[in-house]
Amino acid sequence: MTDLVPDRWLTFDGLANARDVGGLPLTGGGRVRPGVLxxxxxxxxLTPGDVARLTGDLGVVQVLDLRKDEELLVHGAGALHAAGVTVHRLSFIPESGRGLPEIDGDTDPMVAHYLAYLGDRSDNVVDGVRRIAALDDGATVVHCAAGKDRTGVLVALALSAAGVPRDEVVADYALSASRIEALFRRWTTASGDPMPAAEEVDRHRPRAKVMDAFLGLLDERYDGPVGWLREHGLTDDELARLRSRLRDEDAF
Structure with a gap:
């Protein structure tokens, strides 16, 4: 597995868990194109300086917001929306009536939550992948609340479909574990609440085994992430477009 180098992290005054997936290797050679996802x-x-950098240097032209309506009402749409960047609302969780699918008792419960995104909001999941592929130019920002679970699932599907090896997809997902404490410090500073106990912070860290198990179940049930995407409406043309969009031709 290729080392996940620190320079994929993006540093902003108003974000703690931001990175570019560009640079991840592709099966058969090449790398994911930087500045796309x-x-x-x-x-x-986000501060005004953050917004200027995202829309200027990084060329962000669309945002995929995976949060529930309730989260939007509490926290707002964000400064990129206020700056005129197109925001697509693609909630992965129903506002009510959510049920978790059954999984093997030895499997981490978070896997059921990830499967529920696909079961409850399959149209939004596929639309997220489709919108990443559809841009001719510019970058897409994908986010949820912490940038690890809903964001992790959508990014894992897109990377898998583009041809990133499984171990690299899992490692990119788990990379957010190093930023959970910083996220909590940012949230508690803003709210005035005390930092939670260390064990509570640790409970929220993404674990590689969760994503590995989730993708493994897609292998068993749908012949992999690509099989799931195809079964739920992604066309061969859209899949080819995604791969072209994420492939860095200069890396061969």
Whole structure:
């Protein structure tokens, strides 16, 4: 597995868990194109300087917001929306009536939550992948609240479909574990609440085994992430477009 180098992290005053997936290797050679797909937590803390960098240097032209309506009402749409960047609302969780699918008792319960995104909001999941593929130019920001679970699932599907090896997809997902404490410090500073106990912070860290198990179940049930996407409406043309969009031709 290729080392996940620190320079994929993006540093902003108002974000703690932001990175570019560009640079990840592709099966058969080449790398994911940088400056196409960025993943972050929610965007309400962005400073004017952050917005200028995202829309200027990084060329962000669309945002995929995976949060529930309730989260939007509490925290707002974020400063990129206020700056005129197109925001697509693609909630992965129903506002009510959510049920978790059954999984093997030895499997981490978070896997059921990830499967529920696909079961409850399959149209939004596929639309997220489709919108990443559809841009002719510019970058997409994908975010939820913390940038690890809903964002992790969508990015894992897109990377898998583009041809990133499984171990690299899992490692990119788990990379957010190093930023959970910083996220909590940002949230508690804003709210005035005390930092939670260390064990509570640790409970929220993404674990590689969760994503590995989730993708493994897609292998068993749908012949992999690509099989799931195809079964739920992604066309061969759209899949080819995604791969072309994420492939860095200069890396061969």
């Amino acid at each position: 960025l993943r972050t937590e929610s965007l309400e803390g």
